[in-house]
Amino acid sequence: MSEGKNREFLYKNQIKWESEKKGFLFSEGKQGFQVATPPEFRGHPGIWNPEELFIAAVNSCTMTTFLSFAEKQGLDFISYESEVEGILKFSENKLMFTDITVKPLIIVANESDIEKALSMIDMVEKHCLISNSIKSKVEIIPEVKAKTK
Amino acid sequence: MSEGKNREFLYKNQIKWESEKKGFLFSEGKQGFQVATPPEFRGHPGIWNPEELFIAAVNSCTMTTFLSFAEKQGLDFISYESEVEGILKFSENKLMFTDITVKPLIIVANESDIEKALSMIDMVEKHCLISNSIKSKVEIIPEVKAKTK
Numbered sequence: 001m002s003e004g005k006n007r008e009f010l011y012k013n014q015i016k017w018e019s020e021k022k023g024f025l026f027s028e029g030k031q032g033f034q035v036a037t038p039p040e041f042r043g044h045p046g047i048w049n050p051e052e053l054f055i056a057a058v059n060s061c062t063m064t065t066f067l068s069f070a071e072k073q074g075l076d077f078i079s080y081e082s083e084v085e086g087i088l089k090f091s092e093n094k095l096m097f098t099d100i101t102v103k104p105l106i107i108v109a110n111e112s113d114i115e116k117a118l119s120m121i122d123m124v125e126k127h128c129l130i131s132n133s134i135k136s137k138v139e140i141i142p143e144v145k146a147k148t149k
Numbered sequence: 150m151s152e153g154k155n156r157e158f159l160y161k162n163q164i165k166w167e168s169e170k171k172g173f174l175f176s177e178g179k180q181g182f183q184v185a186t187p188p189e190f191r192g193h194p195g196i197w198n199p200e201e202l203f204i205a206a207v208n209s210c211t212m213t214t215f216l217s218f219a220e221k222q223g224l225d226f227i228s229y230e231s232e233v234e235g236i237l238k239f240s241e242n243k244l245m246f247t248d249i250t251v252k253p254l255i256i257v258a259n260e261s262d263i264e265k266a267l268s269m270i271d272m273v274e275k276h277c278l279i280s281n282s283i284k285s286k287v288e289i290i291p292e293v294k295a296k297t298k
Binding site: 013040055132 | 233
């Protein structure tokens with residue numbers, strides 16, 4: 001995270017329509033990929049869509065925020081994996097993501113690290129910059145286990 | 150878009166930590182890709198990050214919403230490409246995306262389609278479900294030109 005509270009960061013990327021409901025996402029210095037309208041809105045299966053990118057942003061920001069705290073606090077963890085679920089529905093007469101649930105499963109090295117990891121997740125909940133930027137209610141439901149010897 | 154206002158849609162995906170500040174995004178039936186903390190937060194260059202996924206969701210949703218209206222209203226357009234810019238900074242003592250600007254360049258078949266395309270962008274601004282879901286101020290600045298004969 002930025003040390004100075006006056007710092008600003010600018011992010012950019014590009015999309016180019018290909019055909020039907022499909023386009024290609026570009027970002028300088030990165031490998032691009034296809035994005036499309038999902039099948040439920042008369043689009044295409046098997047291609048990433050805006051809806052999934054949105055919840056993936058929340059899921060990945062939760063992970064990167066956790067990694068940042070784990071580094072700072074020296075948490076000895078073995079693995080981190082997480083599923084995200086987002087509910088899209090009409091609310092206030094608009095179609096929007098009302099609820100997002102992030103379910104990280106974290107394996108720590110020792111039993112004694114479980115509490116530390118859980119308290120870290122509380123901090124992640126407050127510091128994820130994507131969660132801070134959205135209206136959807138974001139809930140993190142962590143599961144933390146110690147590695148079986 | 151959904152016809153029935155009672156319909157709900159559920160989206161899911163998964164992330165798995167790999168090493169350092171890197172993870173891999175999975176979604177059933179789609180090709181996964183790597184995501185990492187960006188270099189400005191002590192991460193890695195050349196890899197998609199949560200910040201970019203977030204603005205890519207806005208950029209691609211703007212496009213797919215446009216494609217949906219273009220289909221319904223029979224707009225004869227030749228190409229659509231769009232750059233998105235997002236400003237991440239401290240606001241209300243939180244790091245968040247405060248402003249997102251989407252700049253679509255649309256080439257239509259005929260001069261007479263320019264007005265139609267511009268009025269469509271006004272509708273896109275109100276109907277993009279990702280913009281509806283976020284706190285950031287989203288501005289669309291369209292440029293519409295007719296194809297040069």
